[in-house]
Amino acid sequence: MVTFEDVKKTYPGGLERRAVRALNGITFTVEPGEVVAYVGPNGAGKTTSINILLGLLRPSSGRVTVGGHLPTEASTRARIGYLPERPYFYEQLSAVEFLRLCGKLSGLEARRIAQRTDELLDRLALSEARHRRLRHFSRGMLQRIGLAQALLHDPDLLVLDEPMSGLDPIGRQLVREMLGEAKTRGKTVLYSSHILADAELVADRAAVLVGGELKALASLGELRAVSGDRLELVLGPTPRVTREEIAQRWPEGRAVGNDWALSVDEGSLQLIITQAISRGARIVQVLRPQAPLEETLIRLMRQSTEKGGNA
Amino acid sequence: MNALRAIAVHCFTDILRSRILYSIVAYAAVVMLVAVLAGEWTLGEEVRLVTDLGLGAMLLFGLLLVLTRGAETISREVERKTVRVMLARPIERWHFVVGSYLGMAMVLLLLVAALLAVLVVALLPMGGSPSWTLAVASWGVFLELLMVAAVALLASNLSSPVLATLLTLLVVFAGHLATGLRAWMDGGADIEHLSPAERELAAAYQAGPLNVGLRLGYYVLPIVAHVNFKTEVANALPVPVMRLILGTAYALVYSGIMVLVATAVFRRRDVS
Incomplete structure (x- = not known):
C-alpha cells in the first residue's frame, strides 16, 4: 500500500542556517490492512516523511508511492486521510462548516458529507459542539475534529501524526477503538506517536526512525524479543522471611522501601515466583518497567548516539 | 471545479468574517461622511x-x-499550517492559489459595491444622482484592486506577510508612477533645463542597460493609469467605451499573468 524507496530529504541551508538532512535513505513498505506504528524521538524525521507521503514535500531523492502511485497526483491523495501533528484548522469555522469544506475538497456530494458529518460527530462525542466555532474548541476537541476530517471520505490509508496528543484517557480510548474498527475494515494505518504504550495496543508492526534512518521495522513480538522483554518482580518480607534473607538469595536485586525488586525475563518469572513463595516471601507486584517499544527506541537511540560519537 | 469553488467561497467567507473587513467598511463610511460634511463648506462643488x-x-x-x-x-496559511489539511486532499495546488485569489476578488467586488452604495446615498441630498460614469470609476477602482491583489498574492508566495505587504506597497506606489516613468524613459521629459554634463548622462542612460532594465520593470508594474477613470468622472466627462474595454482587458490579463506566476511558484514549493 505504502512504499518508501531509499527516500532522502535535505532541507537547503540559507544565509544563517546550515542545510539539514532530515531523512537519510529510508526504505520500508506498509502492507494493505496493516497498522504500523511510526515511532522515534523528536527530530527523527517522522513528520518529514509523512509530509513526503502526502505530497507536501518533495524528496531530495528516492520516491514514495501509495498503491503504486505518486502522492503528488491528486487521485492518490483521494485515498489518504490525514491527521496533522497539531490540529491547525480554520478557527472561524464551526465543526460542521469545517467538515463540509473538507468533504467538498475531497469531492464528496453534499448528502454524503451531511451523513458522514453526523456519523462522525456522534461517534467522536462532538454532536453538541457541531455549530460551535473551532476557536472555542479545547485541544482534545480539536484533535477529535481532526480525526473526523481524516475519516470523512472513508480513505483506504490513514496517516495519523500523533493522534493521541492532547486527548484525555476517554478520548484516547475512543481513538484506539476507532483505529481498531478501521483495522477490522481492512484500512491501512500509519500511526506516528510518542505515546508508545498506545501505539502498542493497536499496531501490528513498528517502524523505528532515529536520526533520519530506519533503525527497526518489525512486529511487536519481534521487537519484544529483541529488547529482552524484562519484567520487574517485587518481593516483600513476611514473618517467615526478612528482606535481608530475600536479598541474600537474589543479590542481583535492589531495595524498594521494605521490599526487594528483581529484574527477570518473562521465561523465568514463573520459576522465581514459585521459589519465592516456597521460601515464604510475598509477591508484591510484577511490573513491566518500560513498554517494549519504548525500551527498543531508547536502546536504538543510544546505539545511534554511540555510533555517532565513535564516528 | 468544485474544489476551486469551495476554496474561493471559503476564502471569501473567511475574509468576510474577519473583523478587519468590518473596520474597513466602518472607517470608509466615516470618511465618506466627513467628505459630505466637507462638501457642505464648498459652494457649488x-x-x-x-x-x-x-x-x-x-x-x-x-x-x-x-x-x-x-x-x-x-x-x-503556510505559517499557520492550515494549508496542509487542504493540500493533503485531492486538489491541485493551482486550485488553492486561484481559489484564494477568486475569494479575495469577490470580497473586493463586494467592498467596492458597498462603498459605491454609500457614496450614492451620500450624494443624493446634494442633488447628485447615480450615474453610469460613477459606476465606471468604481469599476476602475475594482480593477486596480484586482491587479494589486494579484501582486500581493505573488508576493505572499515569495516571502513573509510583512515583507509581502511592503513589496506590494512598493509595487503599487511604482505602478502609480509608471506613466511618468515611461514618459521619462521615452525622452519625453523636459531636458532642456539640464546642464551639458547632465544631458550627456541622460543620453548615456537612454542608450544604456539601465534603460532596458527600467523598461522591463515598467511592464512588470501594474500601470494603474489604464484603469483610472476618476479624472473623467470628477470632471463630468464621458469615459470612452474602448478605453473602458481596453482598461478592463489590461487589468484582467495583468492579474491573470501574476496569478499564473504565483501558481507556478507555489507548485514547486515545499509545504511543511
Missing part, C-alpha cells in the same frame, strides 16, 4: 468634492484590505 473623496476613499480602503489580507493569503 459639493458633488464633485464628495465624488472625488469618495472614490479616493474606496481605493484607499480597498488597498488597505488587500495589504492586510491579500498580502498574507498564502504565507498565512
Whole structure:
C-alpha cells in the first residue's frame, strides 16, 4: 500500500542556517490492512516523511508511492486521510462548516458529507459542539475534529501524526477503538506517536526512525524479543522471611522501601515466583518497567548516539 | 471545479468574517461622511468634492484590505499550517492559489459595491444622482484592486506577510508612477533645463542597460493609469467605451499573468 524507496530529504541551508538532512535513505513498505506504528524521538524525521507521503514535500531523492502511485497526483491523495501533528484548522469555522469544506475538497456530494458529518460527530462525542466555532474548541476537541476530517471520505490509508496528543484517557480510548474498527475494515494505518504504550495496543508492526534512518521495522513480538522483554518482580518480607534473607538469595536485586525488586525475563518469572513463595516471601507486584517499544527506541537511540560519537 | 469553488467561497467567507473587513467598511463610511460634511463648506462643488473623496476613499480602503489580507493569503496559511489539511486532499495546488485569489476578488467586488452604495446615498441630498460614469470609476477602482491583489498574492508566495505587504506597497506606489516613468524613459521629459554634463548622462542612460532594465520593470508594474477613470468622472466627462474595454482587458490579463506566476511558484514549493 505504502512504499518508501531509499527516500532522502535535505532541507537547503540559507544565509544563517546550515542545510539539514532530515531523512537519510529510508526504505520500508506498509502492507494493505496493516497498522504500523511510526515511532522515534523528536527530530527523527517522522513528520518529514509523512509530509513526503502526502505530497507536501518533495524528496531530495528516492520516491514514495501509495498503491503504486505518486502522492503528488491528486487521485492518490483521494485515498489518504490525514491527521496533522497539531490540529491547525480554520478557527472561524464551526465543526460542521469545517467538515463540509473538507468533504467538498475531497469531492464528496453534499448528502454524503451531511451523513458522514453526523456519523462522525456522534461517534467522536462532538454532536453538541457541531455549530460551535473551532476557536472555542479545547485541544482534545480539536484533535477529535481532526480525526473526523481524516475519516470523512472513508480513505483506504490513514496517516495519523500523533493522534493521541492532547486527548484525555476517554478520548484516547475512543481513538484506539476507532483505529481498531478501521483495522477490522481492512484500512491501512500509519500511526506516528510518542505515546508508545498506545501505539502498542493497536499496531501490528513498528517502524523505528532515529536520526533520519530506519533503525527497526518489525512486529511487536519481534521487537519484544529483541529488547529482552524484562519484567520487574517485587518481593516483600513476611514473618517467615526478612528482606535481608530475600536479598541474600537474589543479590542481583535492589531495595524498594521494605521490599526487594528483581529484574527477570518473562521465561523465568514463573520459576522465581514459585521459589519465592516456597521460601515464604510475598509477591508484591510484577511490573513491566518500560513498554517494549519504548525500551527498543531508547536502546536504538543510544546505539545511534554511540555510533555517532565513535564516528 | 468544485474544489476551486469551495476554496474561493471559503476564502471569501473567511475574509468576510474577519473583523478587519468590518473596520474597513466602518472607517470608509466615516470618511465618506466627513467628505459630505466637507462638501457642505464648498459652494457649488459639493458633488464633485464628495465624488472625488469618495472614490479616493474606496481605493484607499480597498488597498488597505488587500495589504492586510491579500498580502498574507498564502504565507498565512503556510505559517499557520492550515494549508496542509487542504493540500493533503485531492486538489491541485493551482486550485488553492486561484481559489484564494477568486475569494479575495469577490470580497473586493463586494467592498467596492458597498462603498459605491454609500457614496450614492451620500450624494443624493446634494442633488447628485447615480450615474453610469460613477459606476465606471468604481469599476476602475475594482480593477486596480484586482491587479494589486494579484501582486500581493505573488508576493505572499515569495516571502513573509510583512515583507509581502511592503513589496506590494512598493509595487503599487511604482505602478502609480509608471506613466511618468515611461514618459521619462521615452525622452519625453523636459531636458532642456539640464546642464551639458547632465544631458550627456541622460543620453548615456537612454542608450544604456539601465534603460532596458527600467523598461522591463515598467511592464512588470501594474500601470494603474489604464484603469483610472476618476479624472473623467470628477470632471463630468464621458469615459470612452474602448478605453473602458481596453482598461478592463489590461487589468484582467495583468492579474491573470501574476496569478499564473504565483501558481507556478507555489507548485514547486515545499509545504511543511
